[in-house]
Amino acid sequence: MNGHEHMNARHLGISAGLLSLLLGTACGAPPDLPSDASAPGDSAPSPASPSTPSAIPSQPEAEADPIADFEPVVIPGERVGPITATTSRETLANLVGAEHLRDESIPVGEGFSEPATVVDLGPEYGVTLTWTDDSRTRIATARGFGSAWETPEGIGVGLSFAELKTILGSFQVYGFAWDYGGSVVLEGSDLNQYYGDLVLRLKPSQSAIDISPQAYQAVTGDSLFASDNPNLEALDLYVDEMIVYLIAP
Incomplete structure (x- = not known):
């Protein structure tokens, strides 16, 4: 083989090798790569790590609790x-x-x-x-107090007549069935210091009125009755309303 023929053969060999490489790639057979390598152009993202901020779902802000700092005293x-x-x-x-x-x-x-x-x-x-x-x-x-509100002594809406007497000692009550019916007079009681600033109104249970209508009639109207009046004892009384003055009337 003369020099010219040898050069043609070398050129042909290189072209054939290149052609083989191109044909192999086009047919889906990639060139030899390490087993852990990605093919050129492979840009699939790796799974997010749990520590990646974007992988942690955002939590809705907790709604503020309007009574969290309330002390119902x-x-x-x-x-x-x-x-x-x-x-x-x-x-x-x-x-x-x-x-x-x-x-x-x-x-x-x-x-x-x-x-x-x-x-x-x-x-x-x-x-x-x-x-x-x-x-x-x-x-x-x-x-219009809810059931959680009470004075330091434990007076609040729903308090029984017996419990109120334990706190106040002796006191007087206005008769029922008028605008100020059932109002407690604190003047002279053990909580005289609240006189003028605290109004308590008692209410009889309907079942007690039905059972003892005469006792109820005996303590109605614009009159004062002592807290130890037996007719009051018969009416299953409780604190139905509490009014607190923040500015003196």
Whole structure:
């Protein structure tokens, strides 16, 4: 083979090898690669590690609990939990959330009504506040208490007559069946210091009235009755309403 023929053979061999490589790739047979290597152009992502932030699903923010910081203690003349006479409606909204407030006008007896805001925190922590005027910047009274609210002595809505007597000692009660029926007179009781700042109203159970109608009739009307009156004992009385003055009437 002369030099020219040898060069043609070398050129042909290289071309054939290159052609073989190209044909093999086109037919799906990749060139020899290490067993752990990826083929060119393979960009499939590796599974995210549990520690990768994007792999951790976001958690919804917990809804703030409006009563989490509430201590349901009533100090007549001073405060109802964190609420004082100078708590405005705006401050109240920041305290419990505007969605828990409802403005109303409520009757307060003898045909009068006052601007009020219902703090709707359920049957335990709910309370209704009355304002000194329509500006709703100063609180006059708190009433409509839920079952969790009570004074340091343990007085709250639902307290029995027997338990109340243990706390107050001797006291007087206005007769039933009129605007101020069942009102307790604290003056002269063991909680005389709350006189003028705390109003308690007693209510007889309907079953007791049905069983002892004569006892009920004996303690009705605008008159005062001693707490040891046997007719009161027969009526299964309990504290039905508690009104706390934050501004002296």
